[in-house]
Amino acid sequence: MEEKKESFKILMFPWLAHGHIFPYLELAKRLSATHHFTMYLCSTTVNLDSIKSSISSEDDAAASVKLIELHMPSPPQLPPHLHTTSNLPSHLLLTLMKTFQESSSSFSDILDSLKPDLVIFDVYQPWAPKITSSKGIPCVYFSTSGPTALSYLHHLYTVGSGATFPFPAISLPDDDLTRRLALLAQNLRDADDDFAYGAMARSTGIVLSKSSRHVEQKYADYLSALSKKKIVCTGPLIAADANEHDDFEIMKWLNGKNLDSTIYISFGSECFLSKKQIEEIAKGLDLCDASFLWVIRFPAEEEAGTSIRLVEEELPAGFIETTKERGLVVTRWAPQTKILGHPSIGGFVSHCGRSSITESMYFGVPVIAMPMNADQPMNAQLMVELGVGVEVEKDHENGVYVGEEVAKAINKVIEEKNVLYEGLRSRARRLSETLREKEDEEVNEVAQQVSSY
Secondary structure (H helix, E strand, C coil): CCCCCCCCEEEECCCHHHHHHHHHHHHHHHCCCCCEEEEEEEEEHHHHHHHHHHHHCHHHHHCCEEECCCCCCCCCCCHHHCCCCCCCCCCHHHCCCCCCCHHHHHHHHHHHHHHHCEEEEEECCCCHHHHHCCCCCCCEEEEECCCHHHHHHHHHHHCCCCCCCCCCCCCCCHHHHHHHHHHHHHHHHHHHCCCCCCHHCCCCCCEEEECCCCHHHHHHHHHHHHHHHHEEECCCCCCCCCCCCCCHHHHHHCCCCCCCCEEEEECCCCCCHHHHHHHHHHHHHHCCCCCEEEEECCHHHHCCCHHHHHHHHHHHCCCCHCCCEEEEEEECCCCHHHHHHCCCEEEEEECCCCHHHHHHHCCCCCCCCCCCCCCCCHHHHHHHCCCCCEEECEEECEEECCHHHHHHHHHHHHCCCCCCCCCCHHHHHHHHHHHHEEEHHHHHHHHHHHCCC
16 A cells, blocks of 8 residues: 655645735635645734634535644733734734733744744744744745836845836835835834845745736746746635625615726725715715615724724715615625625725635626735735726825825726726626636646745
């Protein structure tokens, strides 16, 4: 009898945000499906509980990923239920990052016990690859940001702001850029006296990026030249919504709408709009005739079961009543991939978080971009460059997107009568077809690359 080959063990170690954890989980699921790997995912208890609750009992691939608990200190201001960025008060983010660093001994113990063949790590824990390498274990950085933003920022870090970025479609205002980079640098230096690009430097041979080479090839190639690493795209890594609760009303409502007639509005689970911004979006919806599904979320400490009251206080008086025939406002979790995959959805008003733009491309839905922070402005510019999105003009003096500009952008997407935007939806659908055709090929490339360690 042929001796069974011992499985190659990979430990996934994402940052403590759902936008990082779930792409790591999805990649782990797809690699475990090749039967060459035993996949482990390490995070805090509250995040592991979230993973367990999101996995369907029929999801054999997810069940094959073994969950490993990271023991993190719990100072008084950061109890265990806040060991995640989900619903974390913004003033505690730096505290979470610093406390995460203090879990390095737990991570070291996990490595000693598990003895993985490879560790796949994230950007906000530069201490993790140091510990891993000290034990003779290879490690690979997996970025949940795409090559576009990474190459732009890496260009500024390695070449300097005086040198022109070779792709003029991507840029950031100098003052905005300075503020963002200074904040990121401070956060990471507090943790390890090192900058974000240390993650790329410590990655063994390759860097993984949540993208498709068919979408961002020139940026991936430039990033490779700058970093001296091979950039391997993982594909879109779209996970199906496993939760069936609370979505019947939404899907029933969408079923009553015409093809491509409805705008979906959502700013993710960690981007909370100001009252002024909510009012301006409502004004924009009043100024156009499109049907809309609007998900409005509040921080957990504000919500506390009173989200309906909160949303009525934040919206203009009478808005829900006057738009009830064409609009649905939701204040709870919503099944985003199911919504974007519904034929009635004709556009997506989004903050352009990486997961959101990836899902919009995958489902062929044009984006109406309202970027807020981090890599979102560059993600928005990428969508415009690809011809599958329009960006709302921002009133920089007041720091908000005004209603008139929101309405103008929505009309460009829904009506498609403007010759400059004709074909937006067809381009989005062709891009969707390409992503779907190539996703298995890209995951297989990842499997081939990591199995060589």
